Amino acid sequence: MQALITFFIELCLLRRPPQDLPASDVLLAMVLVTDLIVGMLVGMTAGLSWIEGFLQSLVEVALMLTALYLTLKQLRLAQRFVQSGTALLGSGTLLGLIALIPLSLNPTGSETTDLATLGAFLLLGLIIWGVVVTGHILRHSFGITLGQGAAIAIAFEIFAVTLVTSLFGGA
Template sequence: MLAIIDFFLQITLRRRGPEDLPDSRFLLLLSALCYAIVQLFLALPIYSLSVMLFRSVLIDIGLLCITVWGLLWLTRHMSRSGQTLTAFFGTGALLGVLMLPFNYWLDALSVPGQPALLPTTALLAIVSWSLVVNGHIFSRALSIPFVAGLMLSLAYFFLNYLVFWQLGPPPA
């Protein structure tokens, strides 16, 4: 298990790419499950225990799969879909675990008019690095320059934001 975590860590440090992962359905499902669990805990302060909590995670996973499959199809690299999704889910779960303490710290400090500089800055740093990691995965999976992968990562981030914005505000 530590070897798998280390492998995803190497991808987050841009030392390895999705092509270095085994094309394993088991690893894909395991990483997707870990990603879903971490996303549930990250979204819990926003949605509480509600149908929307589970729906938001399913929408997030579905949007990622559709985006990856669409881009791989356009670039004629569909054979890389398993490894690419495994890389996205695994690194997303790993970075999500790093976000958890800051996410809950920020939630505990959420007093109107009081800044929560440290947890907000930490979350911003992790999200920024996540964009870099996603850009790295896109660039390696699609065989495009890193800058183009980073642009796709930013575009996906905004697409994800727009989709969740359309869902409306979280329940009060």
């Protein structure tokens, strides 16, 4: 387990590519469950109920994995799905756990404090880093540049936030 955590840390530091992960459906399922739990915790920390946080996380993960699979299939690279999906979910889990820290400073609250402002800046930095990490994973998965991967990550994030907001309201 520690080797897996170390791998995801190194992946988020752009030191490891997703193809270094074993192509394991069991590992993908484990990381999927963990990512959904962390997504629920992030939602709860941001002020959502546990069910809203879980459902939003579920929609975003389903959208991400579907888009990843369809794109890899279109590029005739479907054999990369398990490793790429595991890498995206694992890095998302790690970054989600880290996001609990700035979110606990209440950067989305109505009251502006120095701690909330710090939390907002830390959260913004984490979002930017998440785009870079996703770009890194997509670069290796699709055989594109880091910039192209980051652009895809930004476009996907805008689409996902728009969809989740339209489905669940402004939260």
